[in-house]
Amino acid sequence: MVTRVASPSAARKPAPRRPKKSMPAAPPRYPHPPDERMSKVDTAWLRMDNQANLMQIIGVWQLAPGVKYAAVCERIENTLVRYDRFRQCAVQDATGASWVADPGFDLAHHVVREKLPRSASGDEQRALQDRVAELAGQRLDRARPLWRFHLIEDYTGPDGVRGSAMILRLHHCIADGVALIGVTLSMVDGGAPPAEPAATAQDAVPQGAQAWVVETLLNPFTHLAVKALDALGDGAARSLGRLNPAGQGPGLEQGVEAGVKASLDMARLLLQVATDSAALALMPDDSPTRLKGKSGGIKKVAWCPPIPLDEVRAVAKALGCSLNDVLLSCMAGALGEYLKSQGDDVAGQEIRAMVPVNLRPQEPSLRLGNHFGLAPLLLPIGMVNPVERLYEVRRRMAALKGSYQPLLAFGLLAVAGLLPKPAQDMMLGIFSKKTTAVMTNVPGPREKLRFCGATLEQSMFWVPQSGDVGLGVSILSYGGGVQFGVITDSALCPEPQRIIDEVAPEFARLAMVTLMLPWDGE
Incomplete structure (x- = not known):
């Protein structure tokens, strides 16, 4: 008689499958900032790009000794991108623009490595100037936050000292030069939010x-001018049909009354703008x-x-x-x-x-x-x-x-x-x-100043x-x-x-x- 011995796998019955627990989604690496309406003044700068002049602030840092890409990314990740504006896209619509979180924000897109063309000794600065000029004429990607840094890890300055250079590009709609200088200074070694004018040395x-x-x-x-510009934009929005929809809030009669008032307000502001335009136009043309x-x-x-x-x-x-x-x-x-x-x-x-x-x-x-x-x-x-x-x-x-x-x-x-x-x-x-x-x-x-352990030898913008x-x-x-x-x-x-x-x-x-x-x- 032949005795069959069951294999261990056959002797054990498969255990019933337990339902998989849903794993909690990992939090995003960069928290999504809330969407917000762009001010009318910043919207103006966003819309002012043309073929001859792009509304971007461009700067160049020269550092010695050199800095590495990983260190620069880590520094920017812990400083610059903590400002919501640097993780938001500028999205235009019929009546203005909004700051909208970039759901796929990737620091690698905004901090990139570059190499300058090989040049004769002593001509490296000319090569750097050519690259700065080239980037000054390139549009920033409107589908992403409007800034980008270009790191040249190996750069030899006119004094013969080897180091690095970094070209910074930021659209003017993000901020003016004073604010951006404060933001970039927060990136340096030991950097902190800049002191306000009242606390600045005389x-x-x-x-x-x-x-x-x-x-x-x-x-x-200042505040009067900014409020006037905001009112102009709001009036234009209302006059373009952004009255309360039917069945929501005040009726059509109230909506028409509000529209007429907004149009009158806008007319007064446009009249003031026309008066100011005439005053500026009276200046003689330049030489x-x-x-x-x-x-x-x-x-x-x-x-x-x-x-x-x-x-x-x-x-x-x-x-x-x-x-x-x-x-x-x-x-x-x-x-x-x-x-x-x-x-x-x-x-x-x-x-x-x-x-x-x-x-x-x-x-x-x-x-x-x-x-x-x-x-x-x-x-x-x-x-x-x-x-x-x-x-x-x-x-x-x-x-x-x-x-x-x-x-x-x-x-x-x-x-x-x-x-x-x-x-x-x-x-x-x-x-x-x-x-x-x-x-x-x-x-x-x-x-x-010092940045990632190197001395910021020269800065220009x-x-x-x-x-x-x-x-x-x-x-x-x-x-x-x-x-x-x-x-x-x-x-x-x-x-x-x-x-x-x-x-x-x-x-x-x-x-x-x-x-x-x-x-x-x-």
């Missing part, structure tokens, strides 16, 4: 136009130099080595002027010398530059968004005598003290982004005819130009030096380095004349 407060225009003119009007004309959209950038800040301060004190007066006068001289080198006659010529003016109230919390006006400043590029030119700049800065034009320019530029495209183009066309350049002057930290304005000038004091940077449209100025190369000689001439003046035995 010598770090913006000088010249940026100081007294804010104190005496623009601050009292027809080669720096004005039709922009082509291809950018060029250049910057110079820092000028010692103590030397600039000494000249300013000796001549009884502000640092701002000295720096703007040197820039005016450099522009004049550049134009003369191109064969242009600049005798008696002047060009108008729009100077952004901070309108932020003194408050303890950091707010993003745009809160600034524009002060129009005529630069006497045809004056050869450096001291005469300096005092003329000082006089013109003082003359701006009682002007309402900064507020008008602020309102017109913001409203332009909310109007239909033909009206927007017309308003920006008027603005372009009156302006040759946008010029910023920002005081930064006295001591050099540019704000965008609107319409067909083809010249942007940035002046930044940082780490004991003052650095000048220029961004141009290649159709108007294909070699901005030739402008920058004139800045240091202009300051040297001013300093030399200052030393030659009689000082009563001092």
